[in-house]
């Protein structure tokens with residue numbers, strides 16, 4: 407008979423510190439809430455200084471330690487500074503969620519180089535910079551941490567009829583960066599995985615998918631015929647952040663109601 411593991415304990419994030427970029431609102435804030443409920447200290451880092459402070463206060467009211475920082479993921483010295491602040495406040499980082507991202511919809515022939523570069527610098531270079539300095543911190547402190555990247559189903563398929571080539575390309579690159587980081591940092595016990603959400607019901611996207619909305623007809627393309635709820639990402643984030651996924655690295659997990667199946 408095998409030893410009886412405490413599976414509840416494996417999902418616990420008690421005593422851990424998690425940094426979530428773009429955590430002031432939307433999916434990042436929801437993931438931060440899930441990690442906080444499982445016991446993690448939370449650092450939210452976002453370009454929106456006011457909103458990130460409000461979000462951190464909300465998380466702190468749940469009874470966990472929380473800090474909101476203004477940080478632009480595209481600015482290397484701001485990233486380094488924020489990670490130093492996390493270390494000073496809470497010690498070594500255990501979990502990093504690279505969530506900050508933007509979408510920009512325009513036909514390729516009409517896309518300016520400036521718009522292309524801006525999207526790439528946030529969605530891809532930002533993930534590189536935050537991962538680089540987080541992994542350095544984890545290696546220095548001997549932490550076998552977990553890095554979770556927000557990719558998208560759009561890194562695997564082309565959404566029809568949306569013209570969002572830069573976004574799709576950036577998310578495909580995040581999936582490959584996830585695998586590359588996982589390979590390089592496996593020797594330190596640092597795991598790197600990605601979540602690939604489908605259409606999620608956020609405050610901003612939700613109304614477009616309601617009857618009469620511009621994207622309502624797209625529900626037909628989703629085998630489950632509905633949008634995902636932000637809270638449906640929380641469980642996956644907790645699993646990836648915790649010991650419960652200790653042998654999983656380099657994976658990209660779709661959470662898309664079956665959209666990428668055909």
Ligand SMILES: NC(=O)c1ccc[n+]([C@@H]2O[C@H](COP(=O)([O-])OP(=O)(O)OC[C@H]3O[C@@H](n4cnc5c(N)ncnc54)[C@H](O)[C@@H]3O)[C@@H](O)[C@H]2O)c1
Nearest residue numbers: 428430431432433452453478479505506507556558603606
């Ligand atoms: N909403 C969806 O349906 C969906 C689907 C698939 C993937 N995603 C991905 O999930 C992530 C979050 O999406 P969301 O819908 O919650 O977006 P959102 O726009 O609601 O939130 C993004 C947050 O990132 C912050 N941010 C933007 N640029 C930043 C920068 N340079 N540095 C730091 N923070 C910055 C914003 O201020 C904002 O708080 C993104 O990476 C997105 O591509 C979203």
